[in-house]
Amino acid sequence: MDEARIARRSLSPRLWLAGGWLVLALLAAVFAPLVAPQDPLAQDLMLERLPPFWLDGAEPGYWLGTDSLGRDLLSRLIFGGRIAFIVAFAAATSACLLGSTLGLIAGYLGGWADRMISRIVDVWMAFPPVLFAILLVAVLGTGLSSVIIAIAVIDWTRFCRVIRAEAMSQARMDYVESARIAGYGRIGIMLREVLPNVLPSVVALLSLEMGIAVIVEAILSFVNLSIATDDPTWGGIIAEGRLSIHQAWWVLVFPLVTLILTVLSFSQFGEGLKARFDPVLR
Amino acid sequence: MSACLDIHHLSAVLPNGQRVLRSVSLTVQPGEVRALVGESGAGKTMIGKAVLGVLPKSVRIVEGEMLIEGEDLGRLDAKARRTLIGARTALIPQDPLTALNPSRRIGPQMTDRLVRILGWSGERADSRIGQLLDEVQIRDPERVLRCYPHELSGGMRQRVLIAAAFAAEPRLIVADEPTTALDVTVQKQILRLIAQLQRDHGTAILFVTHDLGVVAKISQKVSVLYAGKVVEEAGTADLFAAPQHPYTRALMAATPRYTDPYASLKPVDEAVLAGLAAEIAASDRDWRPAHG
Amino acid sequence: MAEPLFSVRGLKVALPDMTRKPLIGRAPLAEILKGLDFDLPRGSVTGIVGESGSGKSTLGRALVRLIEPSAGSIGFEGRDISHLSEAELRPLRRDLQMIFQDPMSSLNPRHTIFNIIAAPLRQNGLGDRLKERVAEALQRVGLPQSFASRYRHELSGGQRQRVGIARALALSPKFVLADEIVSGLDVSTQAQILTLLEKLAAEMGLTVAFISHDLSVIRRLCQQVIVMREGVIVESSATDALFDNPKQAYTRDLLAAIPLPEIDADWLRPKAPA
Numbered sequence: 001m002d003e004a005r006i007a008r009r010s011l012s013p014r015l016w017l018a019g020g021w022l023v024l025a026l027l028a029a030v031f032a033p034l035v036a037p038q039d040p041l042a043q044d045l046m047l048e049r050l051p052p053f054w055l056d057g058a059e060p061g062y063w064l065g066t067d068s069l070g071r072d073l074l075s076r077l078i079f080g081g082r083i084a085f086i087v088a089f090a091a092a093t094s095a096c097l098l099g100s101t102l103g104l105i106a107g108y109l110g111g112w113a114d115r116m117i118s119r120i121v122d123v124w125m126a127f128p129p130v131l132f133a134i135l136l137v138a139v140l141g142t143g144l145s146s147v148i149i150a151i152a153v154i155d156w157t158r159f160c161r162v163i164r165a166e167a168m169s170q171a172r173m174d175y176v177e178s179a180r181i182a183g184y185g186r187i188g189i190m191l192r193e194v195l196p197n198v199l200p201s202v203v204a205l206l207s208l209e210m211g212i213a214v215i216v217e218a219i220l221s222f223v224n225l226s227i228a229t230d231d232p233t234w235g236g237i238i239a240e241g242r243l244s245i246h247q248a249w250w251v252l253v254f255p256l257v258t259l260i261l262t263v264l265s266f267s268q269f270g271e272g273l274k275a276r277f278d279p280v281l282r
Numbered sequence: 283m284s285a286c287l288d289i290h291h292l293s294a295v296l297p298n299g300q301r302v303l304r305s306v307s308l309t310v311q312p313g314e315v316r317a318l319v320g321e322s323g324a325g326k327t328m329i330g331k332a333v334l335g336v337l338p339k340s341v342r343i344v345e346g347e348m349l350i351e352g353e354d355l356g357r358l359d360a361k362a363r364r365t366l367i368g369a370r371t372a373l374i375p376q377d378p379l380t381a382l383n384p385s386r387r388i389g390p391q392m393t394d395r396l397v398r399i400l401g402w403s404g405e406r407a408d409s410r411i412g413q414l415l416d417e418v419q420i421r422d423p424e425r426v427l428r429c430y431p432h433e434l435s436g437g438m439r440q441r442v443l444i445a446a447a448f449a450a451e452p453r454l455i456v457a458d459e460p461t462t463a464l465d466v467t468v469q470k471q472i473l474r475l476i477a478q479l480q481r482d483h484g485t486a487i488l489f490v491t492h493d494l495g496v497v498a499k500i501s502q503k504v505s506v507l508y509a510g511k512v513v514e515e516a517g518t519a520d521l522f523a524a525p526q527h528p529y530t531r532a533l534m535a536a537t538p539r540y541t542d543p544y545a546s547l548k549p550v551d552e553a554v555l556a557g558l559a560a561e562i563a564a565s566d567r568d569w570r571p572a573h574g
Numbered sequence: 575m576a577e578p579l580f581s582v583r584g585l586k587v588a589l590p591d592m593t594r595k596p597l598i599g600r601a602p603l604a605e606i607l608k609g610l611d612f613d614l615p616r617g618s619v620t621g622i623v624g625e626s627g628s629g630k631s632t633l634g635r636a637l638v639r640l641i642e643p644s645a646g647s648i649g650f651e652g653r654d655i656s657h658l659s660e661a662e663l664r665p666l667r668r669d670l671q672m673i674f675q676d677p678m679s680s681l682n683p684r685h686t687i688f689n690i691i692a693a694p695l696r697q698n699g700l701g702d703r704l705k706e707r708v709a710e711a712l713q714r715v716g717l718p719q720s721f722a723s724r725y726r727h728e729l730s731g732g733q734r735q736r737v738g739i740a741r742a743l744a745l746s747p748k749f750v751l752a753d754e755i756v757s758g759l760d761v762s763t764q765a766q767i768l769t770l771l772e773k774l775a776a777e778m779g780l781t782v783a784f785i786s787h788d789l790s791v792i793r794r795l796c797q798q799v800i801v802m803r804e805g806v807i808v809e810s811s812a813t814d815a816l817f818d819n820p821k822q823a824y825t826r827d828l829l830a831a832i833p834l835p836e837i838d839a840d841w842l843r844p845k846a847p848a
Contacts, residue, residue, distance in 0.1 A: 173679050173680075173682075174674045174675075174676055174679040174680035175679065175680050175681060175682040177640055177672075177674070177680075178672070178674060178680050178741070179693065180640060180667075181638060181640070181667060181670070181671060181672045181694070181742075182667065182693045182694035182697050182698075182741075183664050183667035183668070183694065183697040183698050184693070184697055185660065185661075185664075186660075188697075192693075193682055196682070196684035196685075197682070197683065197684055199684075
């Protein structure tokens with residue numbers, strides 16, 4: 001059948017490339033102590049600003065070179081990935097749970113619940129998100145959990161809006177009425193009929209949001225508002241790299257490339273998953 | 283004298299190689315109504331689109347020719363073909379709502395074609411449209427021309443589109459299920475209008491429909507389609523007097539008739555469907571696309 | 575004569591008219607049904623016919639209480655169900671089933687056919703012997719058992735509508751609302767679905783309200799017909815009487831507007847002014 005072919009086609013390159021990078025980065029982050037060639041915090045002024053391995057003057061074992069304090073860049077990126085992925089998963093999942101639930105309720109139930117939730121979303125979205133995040137972290141104090149809470153509190157509206165619209169169009173489907181005829185109550189219909197149909201969008205958005213969370217975390221650590229410890233973060237490395245751009249471009253370029261690849265992969269992975277599940281059933 | 287529309291052995295395929303039109307041949311003589319009747323997937327709309335040069339990109343014509351008043355569309359370059367189709371043909375669409383731009387008033391939408399494609403002056407187009415609106419019995423044309431599509435009823439919208447189709451005096455009109463979306467009483471008025479204008483203007487119509495009742499009332503000739511193949515072709519009176527193909531007979535027996543409830547609504551016999559499948563398979567076996 | 579299954583008196587339904595909704599505030603109510611009185615005798619098939627805007631679908635939805643009437647009563651087995659709450663209705667759902675117009679939209683794309691047919695059974699205390707009951711329902715509508723594991727996109731239009739019928743009849747309800755159930759189907763499929771419903775209604779002794787815009791399918795299936803126009807009943811009588819001797823001009827117009835599949839040169843002639 002044609003539909004089977006569509007499904008198989010959408011499994012290919014996009015999903016594989018994006019998924020491949022994410023798995024690689026995630027494994028490296030999880031097993032950072034085993035994988036990282038050096039201690040990410042170890043400074044050695046004898047080894048400062050070593051170039052990456054293919055340039056003259058590179059040292060074996062320091063594949064992507066070192067920064068101005070002689071710390072190994074690759075190891076710092078790998079350890080920085082830990083923070084990035086923790087924030088990505090925790091913040092995006094919280095935003096997703098909060099936003100999708102409210103969106104589902106607003107879209108399916110309609111009426112005053114919808115009016116109330118929609119109003120809150122409108123007000124929320126009037127705040128510039130990055131400023132909002134900085135404000136929140138300033139109030140909550142720096143630290144990993146503050147960053148996660150800030151991102152979830154800001155970005156749940158993204159889920160709420162999309163899921164509300166999808167739930168509204170689902171609510172008009174005859175199978176929703178059919179479930180009422182079958183004797184289901186509102187909650188039952190929401191979980192049994194509406195939720196499975198909005199799930200692909202939830203998954204796609206969740207993946208996209210993970211990418212966004214990585215960026216926001218990078219921005220916050222760039223302005224030194226993320227975690228207060230010495231643990232390396234991608235945003236922190238970028239901020240340091242910016243200072244030595246003329247002497248050691250790699251300290252800026254490699255974390256930027258890592259960040260872009262990761263964010264892009266998250267969004268492409270989500271879209272790929274959605275495309276993979278959608279045409280078959282729609 | 284050459285036929286208004288002449289289609290010879292037209293075959294079309296989807297990207298996966300599946301044939302959607304199977305060596306279709308049909309002619310429409312000047313001033314005659316030919317019905318194309320079939321169920322969903324029969325390819326009847328596809329033929330209409332092929333004539334108007336608006337086939338979807340995924341459908342590729344692999345053999346056959348189409349002549350409009352003796353001019354072979356296949357021998358013209360793209361621009362000349364568009365000009366010819368634009369000047370000699372018009373469409374009455376199925377859904378009058380989606381065929382009209384919701385954000386523009388009716389008037390300019392109707393004169394657009396005359397002014398832009400045929401190069402008429404604005405006044406000439408306006409007066410022509412006024413005349414046609416009168417012919418489709420729209421009583422207050424000024425108001426209608428100022429309306430947006432959603433402000434008119436389905437029947438009124440279809441009248442407007444019929445007027446627009448006849449306005450440029452096309453030689454051939456493709457009517458693609460023009461009454462399917464309408465209530466029966468409105469359908470009757472619209473069919474009556476189409477028949478009237480068709481007679482008055484001497485226009486040939488290729489009338490696509492799934493309803494044998496409509497076929498019986500509006501057409502002089504009919505082609506019965508199944509899976510992109512013409513399974514029977516006859517004068518309408520002959521077809522209803524003595525249908526030849528088993529599928530035609532089955533379709534007639536399945537069509538509801540309130541005057542004879544127990545002789546109608548007969549489910550199509552499995553043997554008929556099996557026979558059709560065999561016929562299609564046989565025609566595909568013998569078929570070699572003549573790649574150009 | 576036995577007590578009718580449905581006894582409807584003075585039924586009015588008003589729904590928000592979104593086309594007249596002001597920028598701020600609620601849409602004004604438009605009266606869709608303007609006071610209907612009729613009975614549906616037990617074990618009978620009643621055709622409800624009308625053109626768009628007649629209110630026939632709204633009437634159907636009120637009968638199965640998907641919408642709440644604004645006035646009047648809907649007597650079901652002698653009990654007025656017109657204002658029952660969703661919770662009070664739940665025990666009645668088993669007897670008030672519905673087959674939908676669009677078999678695509680009425681089947682959830684994420685559920686297997688088994689789950690779709692099993693849903694009303696589970697919800698109405700018939701969750702034991704599910705496999706058996708679903709198999710029986712599939713068999714009843716002439717679908718192979720292998721269809722249980724399929725999804726809606728793997729079925730043809732006619733097969734989907736069979737699933738819709740199987741789901742509605744799985745509970746052996748007293749009443750089934752059939753809302754334009756063949757209007758989206760090809761003629762050959764339409765004939766199959768109608769003869770199937772005709773057979774099952776007779777076998778199971780169902781009371782059916784068969785809503786349609788098409789009078790020609792009604793004669794075969796229905797014992798009586800209600801003709802509606804703009805929210806009121808124009809004419810209501812036994813089927814043969816209505817077709818052979820329509821009393822109202824509107825009914826005659828409706829009949830005359832149906833293009834029968836026979837040659838009739840006069841049909842398209844403009845009406846001579848009376």
